[in-house]
Amino acid sequence: MSYTIDLHGKAALVTGAGRGIGQSIALALAEAGADIAVAEIKAELAADTVAQVAALGRSAKAYAVDVSDFTAVHAMLDVVHKDFGHLDIVVNNAGITKDTLLVRMGEEDWDAVLRINLKGAFNCIHGAAKIMMKQRSGRIVNIASIIGLIGNAGQANYAASKAGLIGLTKSAAKELASRGINVNAIAPGFIQTKMTDVLTDELKQAMMNLIPQKTLGLPADVAKAAVFLCSDLSNYITGQVLVVDGGMVM
Numbered sequence: 001m002s003y004t005i006d007l008h009g010k011a012a013l014v015t016g017a018g019r020g021i022g023q024s025i026a027l028a029l030a031e032a033g034a035d036i037a038v039a040e041i042k043a044e045l046a047a048d049t050v051a052q053v054a055a056l057g058r059s060a061k062a063y064a065v066d067v068s069d070f071t072a073v074h075a076m077l078d079v080v081h082k083d084f085g086h087l088d089i090v091v092n093n094a095g096i097t098k099d100t101l102l103v104r105m106g107e108e109d110w111d112a113v114l115r116i117n118l119k120g121a122f123n124c125i126h127g128a129a130k131i132m133m134k135q136r137s138g139r140i141v142n143i144a145s146i147i148g149l150i151g152n153a154g155q156a157n158y159a160a161s162k163a164g165l166i167g168l169t170k171s172a173a174k175e176l177a178s179r180g181i182n183v184n185a186i187a188p189g190f191i192q193t194k195m196t197d198v199l200t201d202e203l204k205q206a207m208m209n210l211i212p213q214k215t216l217g218l219p220a221d222v223a224k225a226a227v228f229l230c231s232d233l234s235n236y237i238t239g240q241v242l243v244v245d246g247g248m249v250m
């Protein structure tokens, strides 16, 4: 029995891998030995991650894609499959916020968040599952949020998208378990990235007061959980939501 993590020979696709949590996950998977497909809407961000993965000695390629585009995602997955010869890991990380109070929320704000955060993950799972089912193996990790578990004033669209992602995770896990595919979610708490940089110091302090560990999370904290869920160490774990939040929600 080995308790070490070794992802050599695995091909991993990470969406929104150009910066923040997605980039950290891509680099952590590469450190563990995986080759990386960087699926990112912003080409210049993708190029940075590709360069950093290459510096770790792993293969990496950028794929310019909007995850909310069903046809584009499927076309991308075909190319990724051809480029790497297999697809072992998919991390659905791409996500956005468009925060405002429910009564002020426009249809556009609702649709954009649901389209990228929830439909984007469906698109990738739909395409990747077909490849993984033929392989009879695969790992899918969806980056949800504690907001999908507890809700948040000003984030009805985001909370709905992340709660939906948790439902999608559990349904996909049940459908795909017999084919050797594990599907899990990670629910991060307050993680220091460009997404949370925009919040006021007052709001950040209010968040901090709710965190028993009294420190904000780092992208690497989420990446460590993702590597675990993509490794052999989590073989018998599927359909779960792993909360990474310093104890905020328990």
Ligand SMILES: NC(=O)c1ccc[n+]([C@@H]2O[C@H](COP(=O)([O-])OP(=O)(O)OC[C@H]3O[C@@H](n4cnc5c(N)ncnc54)[C@H](O)[C@@H]3O)[C@@H](O)[C@H]2O)c1
Pocket (backbone or CB within 6 Å): 015, 016, 017, 018, 019, 020, 021, 022, 039, 040, 041, 042, 045, 065, 066, 067, 068, 093, 094, 095, 096, 116, 120, 143, 144, 145, 146, 187, 188, 189, 190, 191, 192, 193, 194, 195, 196
């Ligand atoms: N930062 C936090 O505190 C926190 C907490 C819980 C969950 N999350 C989730 O973690 C994920 C990453 O968050 P982050 O803080 O790193 O955000 P971020 O904004 O720093 O990074 C998101 C990345 O996704 C890319 N992206 C956005 N829309 C895309 C699309 N349509 N197609 C492809 N790529 C797209 C962006 O270009 C960017 O590189 C998100 O799903 C977010 O909801 C973040």
